Amino acid sequence: MMVRFSIFVSLRSAGPLHSGSGLWSRRARAPPTVNQDRMSSADRRLRAAARHLGRRRFLSLTAATAALAFTTNVPAAGAAGVRRMDPSKIADDPFTLGVASGDPLPDSVVLWTRLAPAPYEPGGGMAGLAAVVLWEVALDDRFAVVVRTGAAVAFPEYNHTVHVDVDGLDPDHAYFYRFRAGTWISETGRTRTAPARTSAATSLTFAAVSCQAFHDGYFTAHRHLAEDDVDIVLHVGDYLYEYPVNSSGGARGYPSGTLPDVFNRETVSLEDYRLRYALYKSDPDLRAVHAAHPFVVTWDDHETENNYAGAVDEHGSPPERFLLRRAAAYRAYWENQPLRAAQLPVGSDLRLYRRLHWGTLAQFDVLDTRQYRSDQAYGDTKHVPGPESDDPARTMTGQTQEDWLIDGWRTSDAVWNVMPQQVCFSQRRLDLNAQSLMSMDAWDGYRASRDRILAGAKSAGIENLMVLTGDVHVGYAFEIKDVFDDPASRTLGTEIVATSVTSGKDGAERPGTWDTYMKANPHLKFYDGRRGYVRVALGQGEARADFRTVSAVTTPGAPITTAGSFAVEAGKPGLEPV
Structure with missing residues (x-):
């Protein structure tokens, strides 16, 4: 079942530049109506039918169940009559979760916010009513020169989130943006567009972040990143965690009872995931970094459930049950990230892999290594690779995504081909034995799939491949070898x-495995176990990576330092310490 909806309900102004304090007079179109029928009965029918079907047909109908469950409760395009709130009646600040922007193109960028005057309550305190949100984009943070304005509808069906795809912008330009609902004005965000597609851009600075477990500490690294001079931020997974968060905020050590009990359970339902995003996005450091820089996001496992693979969860639950959970997680992910309508999920499916460019300097092929992968081999344990893990039929990306990636490399004109993805791509021996243990959740458990990717890069003539990874809660710098054992x-x-930003708590400069990993993996050139982020500067002739770390996250306000720096010469893909 394929249902398409117009989510970016917005009026745009492409008129002349305007001097003043902002335009707030645009009127929104009448928002559509909502259809909430048939969900539970269809769910019951398909579950009953599934017992009598083969696995392939069974899984397709399970996905259809999830699609029906999560596409009936959406606004129907073009209809009228939905109940709408008078924005002037919003008594408390609705912009408690900040603003964000993302996926910059040469002429457009996505803007995001959510109306939630009571963010820790289901529905956010909006009484289940739609509301009109005004937005504007300016050349300056005082909004003296406004270049785009419009209005969007925050629908309760999407948890009052707003995604505005602002077009008609100039390439390679910084902009400021804000929202208004009633008398309330959001904080100001800063974003930017990419250079023109054929532009020979000379530089790009980006940061890569991952793994921000709220219960493991403060988002201090995000505060420092908000103050750093980068063009974009790449979040490569584990934006949130599904595990319970107690009333003290776990390792944050809030006074007992600070957080409501609604967070002290694992996320399973759509409401659970929505509330968990509200908890995370209420963090002032995360709000600050989103307001400061546009994000390019992809997920790993914890946005849904630890170490899931396709339709298989960690506990071996029936696929029909897990796909309903996955549909809830994917819906909440889209709602709460600065993503375009092209990424709007249909049930338990969401195409997140996509391609972005920074002129001809960089091509970003953003991967999804969770949704389409084969189940982990050998029970998802640390294991010596063998026939099960090395089966050529196994895939990390799925065939369609693999073909899309390699075809994109064949037509690439970029100096740097950057592949943001989730789990360790390079071989990582975990001991010094001749037949050593490896992670079956990483690419070492899918070696045939990795071999096909690298063969595709070689056949496409990719000279400057840079893979960006998260997941493991440490900083690594690997050289990707043609034969890892040579x-x-x-x-x-x-x-x-x-x-990680926080996951694993404070960490250590040299974890207990440091000596073993460095000896077992000669292509591993850097290993640090503290929290932080990586800043990467790309130029026409060289790339530089700085590993930025903080001393602690279980207490707030730790300073940041550079733990290591490496340069890569264009056309000579080796790591040189700086």
Whole structure:
């Protein structure tokens, strides 16, 4: 079942530049009506039918169940009559979760916010009513020169989130934006557009972040990143965690009872995931970094459930049950991230992999290594690779995404081909044995899939491949080898692994496995176990990666330092310490 909806309900002004304090007079179109029928009965029918079907047909109908469950409760395009709130009646600040922007193109960028005067309550305190939100984009943070304005509808069906795809902007330009609902004005965000597609851009600075468990500490790294001079931020997964958060905020050590009990349970339902995003986005450091920079996001496992693979969850639950949970998680993810309508999920499916460009300097092929992968081999444990894990039929990306990636490389004109993705791509031996243990959740558990990707890069003539990774809560710098067990073999690219923002708590400069990993993996050139982010500067002739770390996250306000820096010369993909 495929249902399409117009979500970006917006009036845009492409008129002349305007001097003043902003335009707030645009009127929104009448918002559509809502259809909430048939969900539970269809769910019951398909579950009953599934017992009599083969696995392939069974899974397709399970996905259809999730699609029906999560596409009936949406605004129907073009209809009228939905109950709408008078914005002037919003008594408390509705912009408690801040603003965000993302996926910059040469002429457009996505703007995001959510109306939630009571963010820790189901529905956010909006009484289930739609509301009109005004937005404006300006050249300056005082909004003296406004270049675009419009109005969007915050629908209760999308938890009062707003996604505005602002077009008609100039390439390679910084902009400021804000929202208004009634008498309330949001904080100001800063964003930017990408250079023109054929522009020979000379520089790009971006940050890579991952793994921000709220219960493991403060988002201090995000506060420092908000103050850093970067063009974009790439979030490569584990934006939130599904685990319970107690009333003290876990390792944050709030006074007992600070957080409501609604967070002290694992996320399973759509409401659970929505509330968990509200908890995370209420954090002032996360709000600050979103307001400061546009984000390009992709997920890993914890946005849904630990170490899931396709339709298989960690506990071996029936696929029909897990796909309903996955549909809830994917819906909440889209609602709460600055993503376009092209990423709007249909039930338990959401196409998140996509391609962005920074002129001809960089091509970003953003991957999804969770939704389409084969189940982990050997029970998802640390294991010596063998026939099960090395089965050529196994895939990390799915065939369609794999073909899309390699075809995109064949037509790439970029100096740097950057692949943001989730789990360790390079070989990572975990001990010093001749047949060593490896992670079956990483690409080491899908070696045939990795071989096909690298063969595709070689056949496409990719000279400057840079893989960006998260997941493991440490910072790594790898050289990607043609034959990982032969240190003298050709270097095909580099892998930069961003440590966690908080996950794993404070960490250590040299974890207990440091000596073993460095000896077992000659292509591993850097390993640090503290929290932080990676800042990467790309130029026409060189890339530089700085591993930025904080000393602690279980207490707020730790300073940030550079733990290590490496340069990569264009056309010579090796890591040189700086």
